[in-house]
Amino acid sequence: MNLLSQIELKTKKGKGKCVYAKRNFNAGEFVLIFQGDELKTVMGHHTLQIGSHEHLLIYEPQRYVNHSCNPNCGIKGRAILVAMRPIKKGEEITFDYAMTEERCFGWQCLCGSRNCRGKITGFRGLPENFKKRYEGFISDYLLQKAAKH
Numbered sequence: 001m002n003l004l005s006q007i008e009l010k011t012k013k014g015k016g017k018c019v020y021a022k023r024n025f026n027a028g029e030f031v032l033i034f035q036g037d038e039l040k041t042v043m044g045h046h047t048l049q050i051g052s053h054e055h056l057l058i059y060e061p062q063r064y065v066n067h068s069c070n071p072n073c074g075i076k077g078r079a080i081l082v083a084m085r086p087i088k089k090g091e092e093i094t095f096d097y098a099m100t101e102e103r104c105f106g107w108q109c110l111c112g113s114r115n116c117r118g119k120i121t122g123f124r125g126l127p128e129n130f131k132k133r134y135e136g137f138i139s140d141y142l143l144q145k146a147a148k149h
């Protein structure tokens, strides 16, 4: 599948580069795969956690998919982004970084959604009601770890 028939990169005032839907998506539909170089270091900007000690340094344009506390996409497997609900052409593509990151940063969240948590949290800091809402859209390694506890 051609990535550029799915999404496009645009600059949004005050937010920098953002990824937008280039067509309509149905709920559950494949949007993109996060691809990049595997790192054994800690998380950082433009990384996606795929294991307890593994991160991908994401290539463009996927690295510009922003966090939202009210995302329209979620994670399947370890790095596949799928639509959680119908997405209209031109909508910004977002997911919740807690779907892939075990711990977070504590960066201030600027998503502006009504249910914004104020800070970007990892899965460990994710409130139970969010975990429920994101069921089926959480990275495999996080589910495997959670099942062990």
Ligand SMILES: [Zn+2]
Binding pocket: 068, 069, 070, 109, 110, 111, 112, 113, 115, 116, 117, 118, 119
């Ligand atoms: Zn937020």
